[in-house]
Amino acid sequence: MTRSQSKKRGPWIDVACISMIVVLSMTLTFLGSSKESDAKQNTNNGPEVKKDVSTIESAFPGILITTEVKNDDYSPYAIQYPQSKVVSFNDRVKKYIDEQRDNYLIAMEENKRIDSTTPGELNIAFETFPHASGSYSLVMISGTYLGGANGFNSFNTIHFDPESGEIIEIADLFGHDESKLVKLSSLVRDGIQKDPSLTNRVLKEDMMLATEPKWSNFENFALIDDSLVLYFDEYEIASGAAGAPVIAVPLAALTEQLVAPYKLDVEEVLPKPPVEEVSDEAGEEPIEEPDDSDASENIVVVQPVEKGAKQVALTFDDGPDPKVTPQILATLAKYDAKATFFMLGSRVESYPEIANDVLTAGHELGNHTWTHANLTNMATDSITKEVSRTNNIIEQATGQAPTVFRPPYGAFNDDILNELQLPVVLWDVDTLDWKHRDAAQLLTSVKSSVHDGSNVLMHDIHLSTAQGLDSVLAYLTSEGYEFVTVSELE
Ligand code: ZN
Numbered sequence: 001m002t003r004s005q006s007k008k009r010g011p012w013i014d015v016a017c018i019s020m021i022v023v024l025s026m027t028l029t030f031l032g033s034s035k036e037s038d039a040k041q042n043t044n045n046g047p048e049v050k051k052d053v054s055t056i057e058s059a060f061p062g063i064l065i066t067t068e069v070k071n072d073d074y075s076p077y078a079i080q081y082p083q084s085k086v087v088s089f090n091d092r093v094k095k096y097i098d099e100q101r102d103n104y105l106i107a108m109e110e111n112k113r114i115d116s117t118t119p120g121e122l123n124i125a126f127e128t129f130p131h132a133s134g135s136y137s138l139v140m141i142s143g144t145y146l147g148g149a150n151g152f153n154s155f156n157t158i159h160f161d162p163e164s165g166e167i168i169e170i171a172d173l174f175g176h177d178e179s180k181l182v183k184l185s186s187l188v189r190d191g192i193q194k195d196p197s198l199t200n201r202v203l204k205e206d207m208m209l210a211t212e213p214k215w216s217n218f219e220n221f222a223l224i225d226d227s228l229v230l231y232f233d234e235y236e237i238a239s240g241a242a243g244a245p246v247i248a249v250p251l252a253a254l255t256e257q258l259v260a261p262y263k264l265d266v267e268e269v270l271p272k273p274p275v276e277e278v279s280d281e282a283g284e285e286p287i288e289e290p291d292d293s294d295a296s297e298n299i300v301v302v303q304p305v306e307k308g309a310k311q312v313a314l315t316f317d318d319g320p321d322p323k324v325t326p327q328i329l330a331t332l333a334k335y336d337a338k339a340t341f342f343m344l345g346s347r348v349e350s351y352p353e354i355a356n357d358v359l360t361a362g363h364e365l366g367n368h369t370w371t372h373a374n375l376t377n378m379a380t381d382s383i384t385k386e387v388s389r390t391n392n393i394i395e396q397a398t399g400q401a402p403t404v405f406r407p408p409y410g411a412f413n414d415d416i417l418n419e420l421q422l423p424v425v426l427w428d429v430d431t432l433d434w435k436h437r438d439a440a441q442l443l444t445s446v447k448s449s450v451h452d453g454s455n456v457l458m459h460d461i462h463l464s465t466a467q468g469l470d471s472v473l474a475y476l477t478s479e480g481y482e483f484v485t486v487s488e489l490e
Contacts, residue, residue, distance in 0.1 A: 062162025
């Protein structure tokens, strides 16, 4: 099983407006342990590779994930972007990626000439949101830090049908009738005014310009569950490093403006699952008819999922840590929440009793390699060693072998998959907790992108994560989420 995203669609969190704040902290530091972040490689492992590029299939048919990692001390980057079999789509994605990467590397070279030795960082990730029409909204998020002042981030989105190769623009959603944008424009303006993260920051005139009813103002969009989500540049409508504003407009408010198949169609009923007990789950993926006809025939095991029950899998990487992990366990216990911990073998060796506490509390254990190495840079026997040593130490410490595997940096390829006996589990919500180290920011990150079936990446080695976790759990509980391990998530 390879899963980077949940295939399940569910109700969009009921928010009229959300704001994605991916403020790159000025306190970002590259000092300290090389194990601390998913964007930095342990340099003790093998020869340093200038740039590593690999492509794998994603959980979404027709969408591939290309990963580019450059690990050096001065201008490292970790980039993930979508690819497909459609050249025009690939070109458009690569144009954005090349621009982001080149701008970053050029700026870093310029810094060097003025004698700055402070390292920078570039991270680009993307999320895939499937639409009922078979197309996808792909949202790329780029965070740049140039080693000096504030970091900044940008969004780039493409809505795309991998079968037909068609790229769907905002104008297509509105039947190319620009007058229909007036309603969207006013809804977005309302959303911005009500967004608490933008309070007292909105630059009225700039905001009015950026939200005028023109196609070019709304070209960065995604269709996510029952919302049309609009993305704006970080300094476009608000002052200060408030993060790039993200405004979600319910499709229900735009039924008269949108054209099929993008408008919310109450008549539209997705194929019903063949089993009675779950037939009220309109909106869920259809359940496949089992086609094996062996002796236990006719017994169809279906987990009855209550309508509206949303699931989220919280995951904690890079531990265990003697200070942070116990705090996280206490907070999880307070909400009776189960989570998954992807542990480093080297840290389990140092803190076996903490690893054991995690299992005893009922959480799932995952293997995250021994040294936090980028496995795509390694020979097969070294990969095997990274994985098996970690399996062994976890079993030794807890009495139970890990059941899932997460590669550091999310970097893996077919060779690595072949070596693994464990399912690979990535994530779809990256809190960037290791980067912002800000307890309040943790909730903002989760709020901006969590949905039913999300797998949320955090790290149980930062105190700020432990401090911010309570409000994350309180929020998700109030939104009706249940907390499951990654193996329980489906
Ligand atoms: Zn990690």
